[in-house]
């Protein structure tokens with residue numbers, strides 16, 4: 001698989017290099033040179049396979065022979081071997097595609113675990129140097145990445161998160177592990193955390209000294225893994241309903257949406273997408289006015305989407321440009337906290353307990369879906385991760401899944417830091 005840097009098209013790398021580098025020169029994102037299309041017959045064959053076999057085939061098709069076929073299948077199996085996604089009917093023409101049945105209860109397990117297995121394998125086959133995976137999280141990436149890399153040899157993980165801006169249980173899930181996982185509570189916003197990570201990538205000395213890598217969705221390996229579950233969604237839908245599918249994606253950094261669009265470009269016949277955001281609405285405003293004007297990040301009850309400078313947007317634009325798709329056909333919208341709360345209540349009346357991120361996607365889907373279409377909204381995290389918020393809004397008691405219950409009473413091991421690059425740099429050089 002060949003990829004080029006969106007900010008410097010002369011920089012071309014293969015998949016192994018892209019996964020190791022994370023970002024290219026000038027902090028540019030890597031993007032596939034070829035956008036192959038799988039023919040309809042092959043897609044139908046794929047849809048008949050089980051999730052892991054199908055996912056291995058798709059990833060092999062994308063990555064090519066750079067990684068031995070059996071090795072790749074093995075990594076996919078190890079990465080995805082947990083309760084698969086579920087399709088839950090909400091109304092006659094809307095279902096929730098629940099992606100939160102993995103080890104850390106969010107869709108990010110798919111990308112993070114695939115990346116961890118492949119990166120660790122490539123490192124063992126290479127010079128086996130220490131790798132430092134530096135990642136910013138708005139809540140769920142941290143847990144997925146920490147658990148995916150926990151205890152792996154020669155890989156240490158440093159996770160930055162905005163202090164007080166993620167849910168208590170989200171924090172407990174990844175800040176209580178220790179060993180090769182270090183966590184830093186930054187006194188600032190997620191965007192500030194993300195900028196610190198990017199700055200580190202600009203520092204050649206630091207980069208080489210600590211073997212810097214990133215497990216944010218800037219890393220293309222995560223997005224490739226996420227393509228696989230869009231195929232699973234189709235496989236779970238009755239064939240007669242597959243013709244007019246609209247998918248509403250709760251967006252923060254826009255990695256999930258990018259993966260869905262890549263699935264469409266591979267030939268999966270998704271009619272359209274809705275880019276759903278909370279009050280951090282840089283993209284909806286851009287699609288409406290043509291002007292890119294990020295506002296300061298606002299804290300909302302859908303905290304994993306509190307991002308006003310979404311990293312993956314250049315990939316979305318590049319894909320539309322390359323495929324000659326019309327950006328005007330991309331659905332979009334933003335939902336306030338007030339409307340999110342009401343939507344959670346509405347879903348409860350329909351017999352479904354959800355959480356704020358998915359509720360945003362449901363609300364926009366319901367408003368924009370046409371009569372002859374079938375709509376999916378992505379359930380990106382388990383409601384129990386936002387226990388207090390959901391319980392307060394719905395006036396219910398949510399039982400804690402075991403993974404959360406096990407960590408809920410453990411002490412936090414995080415360091416505290418101001419959003420200050422030289423402090424972070426020193427920390428990274430000293431650990």
Ligand SMILES: *Cc1c(COP(=O)(O)O)cnc(C)c1O
Pocket residue numbers: 106108139140141217250251252253254255256257304305357380381
């Ligand atoms: C990360 C996350 C999102 C946003 O996904 P992106 O790929 O960053 O757009 C949405 N919902 C939840 C629960 C998340 O953890």
